[in-house]
Amino acid sequence: MAEDNHNEEEKLDKDSLSRRKFLRNSGFAVGGLAVGGVLGSVIPWGNEEKEQQQAANETKNFNQALMNFNQVEFQVVEAATERIFPEDDLGPGAKSLGVAFYIDHQLAGSYGFNARDYMNPPFFHGEKTQGYQGRLKRREIFRIGIREMQNYSHEKFEKGFTDLTAEEQDTVLTDFAEDNVNLTTISASGFFNLLRSMTLEGVYSDPLYGGNRNMEGWKMRDYPGDQMNYTKVIESEEFQQIEPRSLRDHM
Incomplete structure (x- = not known):
């Protein structure tokens, strides 16, 4: 054993x-x-x-993915916002800043569904100072507006909006802004004003929402972004250059 x-x-x-x-x-x-x-x-x-x-x-920026637009709609919005806020010697334009993604994400959420607005009838034509008074949601206004921009571009220049030159795109946008385009469902100027307003929001909003890529919009204006406090510089009598911070920097 x-x-x-x-x-x-x-x-x-x-x-x-x-x-x-x-x-x-x-x-x-x-x-x-x-x-x-x-x-x-x-x-x-x-x-x-x-x-x-x-x-x-x-x-990779996984925040920049389409949630509302299809590819054609996104490209039209991207081109239009670039003409509203073009790249120049002072800094990047709306396209580089990802503004079209910001708009796409906003329209996919509660803002696009007018979740906080009173949307019950009856609907009356309001004054310009009263803002939008209709039954359509913002995401629906954008869908119609993009389609009408495409139609008007084909009618005036025999090409889609994204195929136009910068000057031709400016002409289309100006005609919308001045209500020179006859639309039955929405107001041409109302759509342009909404597009312009959301473009500026996308340029200067926190990058967390899809626009203002790399905080370049803030950097152009020396805006510090979301700082928790200014205790280190609050007593300084000289201007302080502060690197901007996003909301996600505090996560």
Whole structure:
């Protein structure tokens, strides 16, 4: 019996040595994969490729995904907002700032459904100072307005809005702003004013909402964004340049 136990222990030792030898030869990376360190760097594991993939993932902005527009509608809005707030020597325009994404996200939420507005009939034609008085929701106004901009562009220039030159796009937008376009469902100027207002919101709103990419809109105006306090500079008599902060910087 003692001899059998001795043979069994010897066999276990050999098995253990065999496993350790296997792990030593092929499992450097097992330890390296688990805890890193020198052993993990002995065998090439495509670290460069993984680092590149990680860097690519870090540059993606998953906040910029369409929630309301289709691709054609988005492209029209992106082109129109760029003409309202174009890129120049002072900084980026609406397209680079992601304003069309801001508008898309707002229309997909409660703002687009007029959730906080009184929307029950009867509906009367209001004065310009009273704002919009109709039954259509903002997301519906945008859908109709985009379609009418496309129709008017084809009627006037025989091309879609995104295929027009910058000057031609300005002509279309000006005609909408001055009510030179006859629309039956919505007010041309009402749609333009809503588009212009939301464009400016997208330029200067917190990046958390889809626009003002990289806080470039704030940087153009030296606006500090969402600071928790100003205790470090409040007593200074000189102007202080403060790096802007987003709401997400406090998360």
